[in-house]
Amino acid sequence: MTPRAARRQVAALLVAVAAALSLPATASAHGIAQRADLPVPEWLFAWAAAFVLLVSFVALAILWPRPVLEQARERLLLRVPGALEVLAGAFGVFAFAAVVYAGFAGTQTATANLAPTVIFVLFWVGIPFLTMFVGDVFAAVSPWRAVGRAAGWLATRVGRAQLPEPLAYPARVGRWPAALGILLFAWVELVYVNRDQPSVLATMAVAYAVVMLVGQSLYGVEAWTRNADAFGVAFGLFARLAPLHWRERHLYLRPVLVGAPRMPTGPGAVAVVCVMIGTTTFDGFSQGAVWLDPNGLAARLTSVFHGLGLGPEAAPQGAYTVGLVVVVLIVAGLYRLGIAGMRTVGRDHTTNDLARRFAHSLIPIALAYVVAHYFSLLAYQGQAIAYLASDPLGNGSNLLGTASATIDYGIVGGTGIWYVQVAALVAGHVAGLTLAHDRALSIWRDPRIATRSQYWMLLVMVTFTCLGLWLLSAASR
Amino acid sequence: MTPPLAHIGHWYHALLYLAPIIIIGGALWWSGRRER
Numbered sequence: 001m002t003p004r005a006a007r008r009q010v011a012a013l014l015v016a017v018a019a020a021l022s023l024p025a026t027a028s029a030h031g032i033a034q035r036a037d038l039p040v041p042e043w044l045f046a047w048a049a050a051f052v053l054l055v056s057f058v059a060l061a062i063l064w065p066r067p068v069l070e071q072a073r074e075r076l077l078l079r080v081p082g083a084l085e086v087l088a089g090a091f092g093v094f095a096f097a098a099v100v101y102a103g104f105a106g107t108q109t110a111t112a113n114l115a116p117t118v119i120f121v122l123f124w125v126g127i128p129f130l131t132m133f134v135g136d137v138f139a140a141v142s143p144w145r146a147v148g149r150a151a152g153w154l155a156t157r158v159g160r161a162q163l164p165e166p167l168a169y170p171a172r173v174g175r176w177p178a179a180l181g182i183l184l185f186a187w188v189e190l191v192y193v194n195r196d197q198p199s200v201l202a203t204m205a206v207a208y209a210v211v212m213l214v215g216q217s218l219y220g221v222e223a224w225t226r227n228a229d230a231f232g233v234a235f236g237l238f239a240r241l242a243p244l245h246w247r248e249r250h251l252y253l254r255p256v257l258v259g260a261p262r263m264p265t266g267p268g269a270v271a272v273v274c275v276m277i278g279t280t281t282f283d284g285f286s287q288g289a290v291w292l293d294p295n296g297l298a299a300r301l302t303s304v305f306h307g308l309g310l311g312p313e314a315a316p317q318g319a320y321t322v323g324l325v326v327v328v329l330i331v332a333g334l335y336r337l338g339i340a341g342m343r344t345v346g347r348d349h350t351t352n353d354l355a356r357r358f359a360h361s362l363i364p365i366a367l368a369y370v371v372a373h374y375f376s377l378l379a380y381q382g383q384a385i386a387y388l389a390s391d392p393l394g395n396g397s398n399l400l401g402t403a404s405a406t407i408d409y410g411i412v413g414g415t416g417i418w419y420v421q422v423a424a425l426v427a428g429h430v431a432g433l434t435l436a437h438d439r440a441l442s443i444w445r446d447p448r449i450a451t452r453s454q455y456w457m458l459l460v461m462v463t464f465t466c467l468g469l470w471l472l473s474a475a476s477r
Numbered sequence: 478m479t480p481p482l483a484h485i486g487h488w489y490h491a492l493l494y495l496a497p498i499i500i501i502g503g504a505l506w507w508s509g510r511r512e513r
Contacts, residue, residue, distance in 0.1 A: 043493035050497030344509070452512065455505045462501050470494040 037415055042473040045418075046466045049426045053465060056430045057458050060437045061451040067442035069435065070261045074245055074252035082249060089146025096143035096209070102392040103202025110196035111384070112394030119201055120189060121381045123231075125374040128238050132367060135246050136239035139225070142232060144212035148221040166220035169227055174267030179275045181208075181230025183328070186279035190286060191320040193313055226264075233272055237263065237363050241431070260363050260435055265356040273362040274335060277464075278328030280369040284471035285327060286320065297323065334460050335362065341456020342440070345449050357443065358457070361436035365464055368428020372421040372468060379417070383407045418472075425468045429461045 095118070103115035110116045127138050139145065155163050194200045215224040225232040239245075240259030245252040263269065285291055291298045301319035310318055339355045349357075386405035391397050398404075412420075436457050440450035 041490070041493075043490050046494045047497050050501060054501060452509070455509055459498070459502050459505055463498050466494045466498055470491065473494075474491075 038418065042418075042469070045422050046469045049422065049429075049465045049469060050462045052426050053429055053433065053458065053462055056433055057437075057454070060434060061447070064434075064437060065441070065447045067438050069255075069258050069438045070442050072255055072258035074254040074258075077244075077251045077253045080246065080249045080251055085140065085249065088140035089143075089150065092141030092143040092146050095141070096205070098392060100202045100205055103198040103200075103205070106198055106393030107395065108198055109394060110198065112388075112391075113198040114388045114392035115198040115201050115205075116196055117381060117384050117388055119205070121377060122385060124185070124189070125370065125378045126382060127235055128367060128370050129378060131235055131238045132242055133244075135242040135244035136236055138231060138235040139239075140246065142225070142229070144209050144216065144229070145221060145225050145232065147209075148213060148216035148224075151217075152221065166223065167218055169219045169223040172267055173227070174269065175227050175233055175264075175272050176268035177228035178230045178233035179268050179271035181228070182234055182272065182275045183279065183324075185230060186275070186282075187321065187324060190279070190283055191317050191324060193317060227268075234276060237273065237276075238367050240360070241364055241367060257364070257431055257435060260360040261439060263360040263363070265359060270332070270335070270355050270359045273359055273366055274332040275328055276366040277362060277369055278331035279324065280366070280373050281331060281467070281471065282324045282327040284373050284468070284475055286323060288471060288474035290474075291323065334463060338457040338460035341459075342453040344456075345444065345453045349443070358436055358439055361432045361439065361457075364428045364431035364435070365461075368424045368431075369468060371424035371428075372472060375420050375424070376412075376417045379412050380407055380409060383411070421472050422469065425465050429465045433458065433461055 099115050099118050102113055106113045106115070130137055152163065188195050188204065212224070212229055215228055218224075219228075226236070227233070240263055241257055242259070243254060243256050245254055245259060286298070290296055293299070298316070298319050301322055302315045305315035305318035308318075336351070336355065339358060340351055342354050342358075343349070343351060383405075384407060386402045390400040390403035390405075392399075396403075433454070436454055437450065440453050441447060444450040444453060
């Protein structure tokens, strides 16, 4: 990229962000509680967060002259008994069966049925929260992985059958199926009109499990899980930030973040993290006034789809689909801009090569966005599991004696949620800067050049932080 | 149609989220220029 083209891209970026930020912002949000007692205006948190990122960047440049994370070692903590693997897998299969059964057999009122809360709250939001502390729990409880492994074990041990070798997983496909899977799940969560209907969710869960089992039988359980299982890949990326690493029936302790630089960088690696960040960003954006106002983007796009002949249900879904895809592309474009800026220090590496090698620096940002956007959802709606576990079908049963439990909205206030959101965004972006700096040092060796290569990445990180805080503040008005 | 400036009270705070990006972007651009 020439300096002139680079300046044009920066100008375009600033104009786009300015256009988005300058529109009025009022809406509802994941955050139900209001915050009235902040000591300073919300926008000042964005300034403070940007300042923290700037100070972190300078500190990294001065105090971090050699790559450290890439050579960090793990320490063996303990051996994990094989029985624990079997128990975890059995739990996953039981939980999956319970959710599917509740979806089909229970009431079709979303809030009274176990399925929607387990899928959208405990599974999609709860597992990332758990994973960042204790490592890849989903790999242990994944129902399709457990069934696939059990089937393989049974076929060889009990049936004494000689199973054919699985096909080689196509390297050029890489993690693109996982990226597509995450996008489809986000589409269901954010766009699909019947997303809250338990029987529809149960049908989709069964369909996904069937696809996973077929894929595993063709390409092998581990190869398929590593590349094509959307949830296995997404949660596996978050696990790379955790201090605990479960591998081959051993539990290792390691410094946080050091798993990230070892992220596979094949095809689809960048797409997965951009889709993860982009879909969460759209979730926040679609709850703000820019999108929701009577003259907002959603209304305008919907009228376009009405004009194309789509009905009253399909037209808004078309609008939301376009919004979802465009926001993912904007996030990918911002990342691409940060990567393109690195080539100002030298043209030894292609943009595609650098994009893949720095993709791991987006993992903490993806996790930060999940924490920031969904913390209140987990804190409040997560409590619903107390009564849903006792009455999973919503038919008045009281299996565990907790059917009369209620959600305590006083567990955390609006101000507390805001502080968690700000802390998550700042910590996530500082972690992203650290990972990018460490990788730059291993590529360019000279600390001065490595630091200079990250100027644009710093700007991208500041943009993501301010954008995230603006979305959260707009969504809570 | 009402000019957007008439509603500045509704959206000026959103521009404040943009300010750190512009300031840091400008500083980095200036720094990069000087180093070249």
